[in-house]
Amino acid sequence: MTVDIQVCDCSEGDILAADVFNHEGVKLVGCNTMINSFIIEKLLEMGIESVQVYDPPIKASTREYKLKYLISDYKENILIVKDMIHELASGKKLDINKVSKVTDSIFKHLNDVNSDDIMNCINNIKNSDEYTYLHSVNVAFYSMLMAKWMNLTENEIKKAIQSGFLHDIGKAKVPLKVLNKSTPLTKEEFNLIKKHPIYGYYILNDSNFIDIDIKRAVLLHHERVNRTGYPFSISAGKIGILTRIVSVADVYDAMTSDRVYKKKATPFAAFEMFMTEGCTDFDTYVTSEFVSHMATFLTGTDVLLSNGEKGKIVYIPPHKMLQPVICSNGDYFSIDEKGLAIKEML
Numbered sequence: 001m002t003v004d005i006q007v008c009d010c011s012e013g014d015i016l017a018a019d020v021f022n023h024e025g026v027k028l029v030g031c032n033t034m035i036n037s038f039i040i041e042k043l044l045e046m047g048i049e050s051v052q053v054y055d056p057p058i059k060a061s062t063r064e065y066k067l068k069y070l071i072s073d074y075k076e077n078i079l080i081v082k083d084m085i086h087e088l089a090s091g092k093k094l095d096i097n098k099v100s101k102v103t104d105s106i107f108k109h110l111n112d113v114n115s116d117d118i119m120n121c122i123n124n125i126k127n128s129d130e131y132t133y134l135h136s137v138n139v140a141f142y143s144m145l146m147a148k149w150m151n152l153t154e155n156e157i158k159k160a161i162q163s164g165f166l167h168d169i170g171k172a173k174v175p176l177k178v179l180n181k182s183t184p185l186t187k188e189e190f191n192l193i194k195k196h197p198i199y200g201y202y203i204l205n206d207s208n209f210i211d212i213d214i215k216r217a218v219l220l221h222h223e224r225v226n227r228t229g230y231p232f233s234i235s236a237g238k239i240g241i242l243t244r245i246v247s248v249a250d251v252y253d254a255m256t257s258d259r260v261y262k263k264k265a266t267p268f269a270a271f272e273m274f275m276t277e278g279c280t281d282f283d284t285y286v287t288s289e290f291v292s293h294m295a296t297f298l299t300g301t302d303v304l305l306s307n308g309e310k311g312k313i314v315y316i317p318p319h320k321m322l323q324p325v326i327c328s329n330g331d332y333f334s335i336d337e338k339g340l341a342i343k344e345m346l
């Protein structure tokens, strides 16, 4: 349930149940942001009298229980995906029961936990050795959330989950020594890796139970709307919504994960990429929905700044999402005011 509450009566830790706009209709704070004293003060300064929050607040014990349940499912899904990939690599067929099990296990968390619990779960379990399996499950979760934020139907949300965790299934047919190589790939090796969407499509095509939209998303997840993708460099009109969702989820998770050959980037670096050089590669509607929702989960996060000092993100202006307001050593400032950058999320 949600309830309208006077801003002056808000408590730190209340979670917004709706976006907050100023009198000109400009979004000030996003839905699902946890309220803190800085946000209360700014809303009052801007003449905002009331906001919508969740009521009753989720009890810590219930939330903790749901989070434990989510983490245990998440870890189990990683093992199932690992099993599926090993079976395919050894020449077995796709196990459709495992596909259904992972889909249902992820889907049941759609309304059961907060989206920021899903983010915490993903961010706390990152292990570059198991990257391929973690990545598949993470892309499924991100794709589910994007489909939900874009108000797609339940059936489409389930398809987004399946497209997400199956998107790289074709890598089962690429030798591990090529996939895990930490030195630069040769042209031949890179060309081999670039075939994984086609291998994935054929693996799924062998099964009668996989929907055509999911097969298309797997086949086309490296295509880009400006025709710079692979394997076909097709035009935007042929790239469906599921593919557009999965490609953003795929790139975001890859950028923000440690790999054997690179350290992870911050979410802000990934947002910046989507909003600058990446804005011609990806669907702008999908990326703007993704970035604006994802940014709301970062309020309250501790960060390491480029000057070596630590701080906390207290506010992310929706119209300036790359320049969060930081509290550091008792001082509040917008990160661009001081010419700083966020070096690391702590």
Ligand SMILES: [Fe+2]
Pocket (backbone or CB within 6 Å): 167, 168, 196, 221, 222
């Ligand atoms: Fe891929």
